[in-house]
Amino acid sequence: xxxxxxxxxxxxxxxxxxxxxxxxxxxxxxxxxxxxxxxxxxxxxxxxxxxxxxxxxxxxxxxxxxxxxxxxxxxxxxxxxxxxxxxxxxxxxxxxxxxxxxxxxxxxxxxxxxxxxxxxxxxxxxxxxxxxxxxxxxxxxxxxxxxxxxxxxxxxxxxxxxxxxxxxxxxxxxxxxxxxxxxxxxxxxxxxxxxxxxxxxxxxxxxxxxxxxxxxxxxxxxxxxxxxxxxxxxxxxxxxxxxxxxxxxxxxxxxxxxxxxxxxxxxxxxxxxxxxxxxxxxxxxxxxxxxxxxxxxxxxxxxxxxxxxxxxxxxxxxxxxxxxxxxxxxxxxxxxxxxx
Numbered sequence: 001x002x003x004x005x006x007x008x009x010x011x012x013x014x015x016x017x018x019x020x021x022x023x024x025x026x027x028x029x030x031x032x033x034x035x036x037x038x039x040x041x042x043x044x045x046x047x048x049x050x051x052x053x054x055x056x057x058x059x060x061x062x063x064x065x066x067x068x069x070x071x072x073x074x075x076x077x078x079x080x081x082x083x084x085x086x087x088x089x090x091x092x093x094x095x096x097x098x099x100x101x102x103x104x105x106x107x108x109x110x111x112x113x114x115x116x117x118x119x120x121x122x123x124x125x126x127x128x129x130x131x132x133x134x135x136x137x138x139x140x141x142x143x144x145x146x147x148x149x150x151x152x153x154x155x156x157x158x159x160x161x162x163x164x165x166x167x168x169x170x171x172x173x174x175x176x177x178x179x180x181x182x183x184x185x186x187x188x189x190x191x192x193x194x195x196x197x198x199x200x201x202x203x204x205x206x207x208x209x210x211x212x213x214x215x216x217x218x219x220x221x222x223x224x225x226x227x228x229x230x231x232x233x234x235x236x237x238x239x240x241x242x243x244x245x246x247x248x249x250x251x252x253x254x255x256x257x258x259x260x261x262x263x264x265x266x267x268x269x270x271x272x273x274x275x276x277x278x279x280x281x282x283x284x285x286x287x288x289x290x291x292x293x294x295x296x297x298x299x300x301x302x303x304x305x306x307x308x309x310x311x312x313x314x315x316x317x318x319x320x321x322x323x324x325x326x327x328x329x330x331x332x333x334x335x336x337x338x339x340x
Contacts, residue, residue, distance in 0.1 A: 009050040017046035068098045069308065070119030072112060073130040076103045078225060079252070079280050080198070080295070084130050084152055087301025095305055100124060112139030120147065126308045128152060133195050148311035150304050153197055162311075163321045164303045168201025169208065171293040171326035175247045175275040176209035178291070178328055182273065183337035184245035186210060190233040190257060191220040192249040202249045202277065223253045230256025237272070238264030244272055244337050251276035251283045251292055258286060258333070269335035279329050289331035299324050 011029075015022045020043060027035050028043040035043075046052075069092050076082040089099045100122055102115040112129065116139075119127055126148035129140060140161055143149050151163045179187045189206050192199035203220065210217045221236060223229035230253030237243050238261050248254035254276030258268060266272055268288060276283060279294035303322050 009052045011052070013050055014043065014046045014052050017050055018043045066098075066123045066125055067096065068100055068122065068124050069305075070116070070122070070124035070127040071099055071101045071130065072104065072115045072119070072127065073101065074104050074132060076101075079250070079278055080297075081130055081132065083295075083297040084300055087297040087299075088128055088130075088152075088304050089301070090298070091301040091305040095309060097125075097305075097309075108135045109139040116143060116147075125312050126150075128304050128308060132198055134197060135195070148308055150308045150311075152300060152304060162307050164300055164307060164324070165321065166295045166300060166324045166326055168198050168326075169205035171277060171295070172202040172205025172247070172249075173209045174326065174328040175277065175291075175293050176206050177213075178330070179245040179247065179273055179275060179334065179337075180209065180213050180215065182245075182334060184273065185242075185337065186215045186218060187245045187247050188218050188237060188243055189220045190223045190230055190246065190248040190253050192253075193224050194222070199249060206247060223249065225250050225252060227252045227256035227259070229253055231260045233257060234260025235264065237261070238266050245275075245334075246272060247275045247277075249277055251278045251280045251286075251290060254283075254290055254292070254333075255286060258288075258290075262287075269333050273334040273337070275334060284331060286333070288333045291331045291334040292329050294327045294329050296324055296327070 011022055011025050015025045018025070020039060024035065024039060025043055028040050071085055071088055073081050073085050076085055085101060089101070092099045100119060102118060104111050104115060112131075112135075116127060116129070127143070128150050130152040131140065132153045140149070140151055143161065149161050151161055153163075153165045176187050187206065187210065189203070191203055207217050221233040223233055230248055233253070234257035237246060237257070246257055248257055254274055257274055261268055261272055261274070268274055274290070276290050276292035279292045283290040283292050303324065307322065
């Protein structure tokens with residue numbers, strides 16, 4: 001018989017290999033506490049040697065759980081939502097769960113409700129809603145009662161839906177303080193779309209850092225997360241007098257700013273320093289390499305799954321807001337201000 005036609009191992013094969021009963025293997029697979037440590041180790045070693053894969057459908061019939069989690073996200077073509085979903089998926093897989101993802105191109109309360117209903121019909125054990133916009137956060141109000149859920153970024157008025165988020169305001173403070181500490185008189189800001197909660201947080205942190213330093217806050221330049229928006233903002237900044245420091249609300253817009261400044265004959269960082277936000281993989285290869293604020297999406301994903309599984313497995317609510325700190329990554333796009 002060829003390897004491609006070899007029979008897949010079943011639970012009885014594991015029992016025979018480990019020298020235990022079929023029931024003992026079942027108890028190990030279902031993480032039953034009444035199994036001796038040496039017996040558990042022997043069964044797990046047999047599972048590894050044989051390459052046994054449990055029948056999750058059968059397990060679901062016994063445990064009344066699907067071992068599947070639902071994720072609702074907005075536009076996974078964008079770096080932030082895509083990285084968040086990836087972090088959640090990796091953490092879920094490590095915990096032994098499958099993930100069913102619904103990605104919404106346009107986000108509003110009705111779309112989010114429809115996505116949650118769709119996942120509920122699939123029998124998911126719980127839902128993570130990546131809610132970067134206020135409309136998505138509002139949709140959480142209608143989440144079915146009793147459905148374990150976690151929100152990423154956006155919260156709701158319901159006390160029974162925990163939130164995992166990155167401290168957007170603190171990230172903006174780090175970026176702005178870095179530029180002020182380099183001796184720049186003030187910092188110009190290219191912000192994201194007005195309906196995004198991340199935009200609000202980054203605007204808040206930028207304004208707070210300037211106010212704490214007693215510096216004026218210039219009028220923000222509106223963007224939409226795209227390099228094109230950053231480019232248009234950069235052209236405006238290049239034509240202004242007195243601009244020496246710019247904080248762009250994401251790295252893609254920072255890329256557009258850098259391009260516009262270069263075309264305008266403005267040298268970075270000698271004449272204008274630029275800071276981004278996200279630390280996308282390409283940011284260290286920008287010209288010059290971009291100083292930016294790193295968001296740890298892996299940690300966000302891990303916390304989301306930990307909080308959600310506590311709700312599912314303990315059948316009790318886990319409330320509150322879990323905040324993940326960002327980190328400033330200093331590269332070559334920032335330098336001391338004029339006269340320093």
